[in-house]
Amino acid sequence: MDKFVIKNSSKQATMDKFLKRKLIVSQDLSPIRETYGSDLIEHSSKKSHIDLETLPTDLGLRKKILEYHPNDQYEIRRAYLLKGPCQPRSHKFPQRDVGGVLRRFNPKWFKEFGNWLEYSIKKDAAFCLCCYLFKLDIGKQAGGDTFVTGGFTSWNKKERLAVHVGDCNSAHNQAWKKCEDLMKQKQHIQEVFRKQSDQAKIDYQTRLNASIDYVRFLLHQGFAFRGHDESENSSNRGNFLEILQFLVDHNESINKVILQKGPKNMKFVTPEIQKDIANCAACETTNAIIEEIGNQFFAILVDESRDVSTKEQMAVVFRYVDKRGIITERFLGLMHVVDTTALSLKAAIESLFSKHGLSLSRICVQGYDGASNIQGEFNGLKSLIMKENGEAFYVHCFAHQLQLTLVAVAKNHIDIASLFNLVSNVLNVVGASCKRPDMLRETQAAKVAESLSNDEIQSGQGMNQEIGLKRARDTRWRSHYGTLLNLISLFASVINALEVVEEDGSHSG
Incomplete structure (x- = not known):
């Protein structure tokens, strides 16, 4: 594998391409939806169209919180909590006949129940802010809608205020707990969602970076990836898993998110992902070579040979002058060809050129061995290419020439x-x-x-x-x-x- 793969500048590009091609981080939001409601989750992508500055302060002028659009309820609740309960302490509270006695709202109650008690000047009634915002629909417990819609006006029964508060599990205290959670940034639904999303992305990138680093190392060194036995009980699981286990043993941040401590559905260490990352690295390397060539002319060197699986493979090498004026040779890749006829070899070259946006017209030199299917005067590969590009002159491979000369001399000179x-x-x-x-x-x-x-x-x-x-x-x-x-x-x-x-x-x- 060419050293283009080892450049740090290609690491991020390789990772980005791999993320786009194969793996998308999927977040399971069901626990959050169960806890906070799906409306709050969906709200994160939409902005409120309600002017929060014009919300009525007096509860007598407000409509029920559930009458607002679900996407607006969160912002409205938060706006009311930031403003605090409506407590007109300097207001001249009117008297009314209650049980034959003139009575009125006592402003001292603000001090005793000040964190939730509100007073409506329009309705001359008391309300509960937290119940208005988060009241549970559980019938007439703790006065039903008295402290939410109708208003409390029994000024001679102060004990009803304490009854409304109730014990620790009362509807009022549950609503009050939700108000506290809403105002605490660390417990805020958006904060919880953001933390879960950010941490998942960090863990995901840690696992992905680890796999990419190991693949790049093995490619650079030319080592094999797989082992004969990759089971957990194996004494040698192959280079990839053994190197990964070594880093896990010496790096706590990676140890927390990969192998035994990683997600059960994690696939970053599977052979399929190893191949995908290697393919991405090969694509990035090839793109770097094509980019370095630019619009200049180049020579093409081609040779074919049969591999151990009896498949005919054609190797393609480019020779060109780089931006520093240095003659450079780059191996572009291997291509499987059905047969070694000139037409098959030309079709394979055209397919490779088409894939990378190259043209036969930019070839200035062809370098092959002396086989008849290559250097044939009429139907050889060099002749077929020269029919489309008359300036793509053929030069017999010097290494082949020297080898043939040496062998011939060694056999014929005593x-x-x-x-x-x-x-x-x-x-x-x-x-x-x-x-x-x-x-x-x-x-x-x-x-x-x-x-x-x-x-x-x-x-x-x-x-x-x-x-x-x-x-x-x-x-x-x-x-x-x-x-x-x-x-x-x-x-x-x-x-x-x-x-x-x-x-x-x-x-x-």
């Missing part, structure tokens, strides 16, 4: 063929047992130490590193050069190892 045959025999003899490579390393280490003590070689960072013999491979032309280079560096030690082998052979005979 001296070169003998050299590589001799080198192969030396590698076979030295690597025939585990003891001989160990002996070779010890001998070479002793020679390096002796040379350093005699100032024959210099020391420094990256110098005098331990090396070994490498085998040449027919499909990798550079491997022949590396084989000869290492053999030259270890030549004296190899001679010593061969002498020991010869001596052991003579003694055994």
